[in-house]
Amino acid sequence: xxxxxxxxxxxxxxxxxxxxxxxxxxxxxxxxxxxxxxxxxxxxxxxxxxxxxxxxxxxxxxxxxxxxxxxxxxxxxxxxxxxxxxxxxxxxxxxxxxxxxxxxxxxxxxxxxxxxxxxxxxxxxxxxxxxxxxxxxxxxxxxxxxxxxxxxxxxxxxxxxxxxxxxxxxxxxxxxxxxxxxxxxxxxxxxxxxxxxxxxxxxxxxx
Numbered sequence: 057x058x059x060x061x062x063x064x065x066x067x068x069x070x071x072x073x074x075x076x077x078x079x080x081x082x083x084x085x086x087x088x089x090x091x092x093x094x095x096x097x098x099x100x101x102x103x104x105x106x107x108x109x110x111x112x113x114x115x116x117x118x119x120x121x122x123x124x125x126x127x128x129x130x131x132x133x134x135x136x137x138x139x140x141x142x143x144x145x146x147x148x149x150x151x152x153x154x155x156x157x158x159x160x161x162x163x164x165x166x167x168x169x170x171x172x173x174x175x176x177x178x179x180x181x182x183x184x185x186x187x188x189x190x191x192x193x194x195x196x197x198x199x200x201x202x203x204x205x206x207x208x209x210x211x212x213x214x215x216x217x218x219x220x221x222x223x224x225x226x227x228x229x230x231x232x233x234x235x236x237x238x239x240x241x242x243x244x245x246x247x248x249x250x251x252x253x254x255x256x257x258x259x260x261x262x263x
Contacts, residue, residue, distance in 0.1 A: 079206040081111040081260060085197040102163050103195045105213070109156040109260075113206055116150045117260040121158075121174065121212070124255040125185060129245030137174055137256070138181055141263065148178055150263055162215065164191045170215060170254070185215075188252050193217055194231055198241070209259040211241055216253035 086106045088094055097104055121137040143149045159175040170185045170193060187193065195215045204210040218229035239247045241255055 079111075079113050081109050081114060081204045081206060083202050083204055083212070084108045084110075100163070101191070102161060104159070104161050105195055105197065106157065106159045107197070107212070109158075109204075109258075110154060111206070112154055114151045114154050114156055114260065116263065117206060118150055118263050119156065120259045120261075122209075122257050122259075123183075123185075124242070124257070125252075126242065126245050126255060127252050129243070131242065137183060138176065151260070152177075160195065160213075162195050164193055172215075185254060188217065190217060190251075192229065193253075196231065196235070198235075204258070204260075206260045207262070209257050211255065212258045213256040214241060214253055215256070216244070217250050219248040219250060 084107070086108070088097065088104045096102075118140045120139040120141070123135060123137055124131050125133040140149050157177060160172060161175070162170060162172040164187065165171050165184075168187050168189050170187045171182070172184070173180060173182050193215055195213060197213055198211040214235075216231065216234070218231050219234045220229055234244055234248055234250070237244075237247070244250055244253065
């Protein structure tokens with residue numbers, strides 16, 4: 057009886073273990089690597105970020121990138137950047153591989169707008185967002201979402217103003233201190249007095 061019980065427990069473990077890894081997507085971030093291009097981006101005030109999503113369950117999944125515009129600690133607007141389910145062609149509605157890449161180019165314009173280009177594998181789209189008159193917005197990855205679950209929306213990026221701390225002789229602008237604070241992303245405005253920032257979220261799901 058003892059041998060039979062051990063065999064049964066082992067068998068159950070073999071069946072259960074693979075399911076703990078199903079539906080996960082690994083998220084990695086990268087930047088432009090060419091030094092001349094980096095110099096040009098810095099001179100023009102352009103920010104460039106690329107993201108790679110990998111997972112064996114990615115094929116045949118739809119993808120949706122959305123944004124929340126947060127002013128004075130409140131979500132004032134939420135909208136989709138792109139939802140692949142709205143593609144008219146069935147072959148473009150879902151991811152076609154175990155690797156899915158997005159590239160984003162952004163810039164603060166003289167009209168107090170954050171202009172962004174979102175480049176997907178099969179298409180690109182542009183959006184502009186109202187901003188303050190400050191030009192120190194920074195587009196940053198949300199590192200704590202390096203692993204995401206298919207079917208669940210997850211934080212991907214923030215496009216934020218810094219947390220300003222008064223010091224002797226001036227003001228210190230902090231970004232990492234906000235990210236590492238432990239506070240939820242959507243409460244940063246209230247907790248740190250950040251006037252405005254954008255929160256981008258991603259979701260993969262079955263059609």
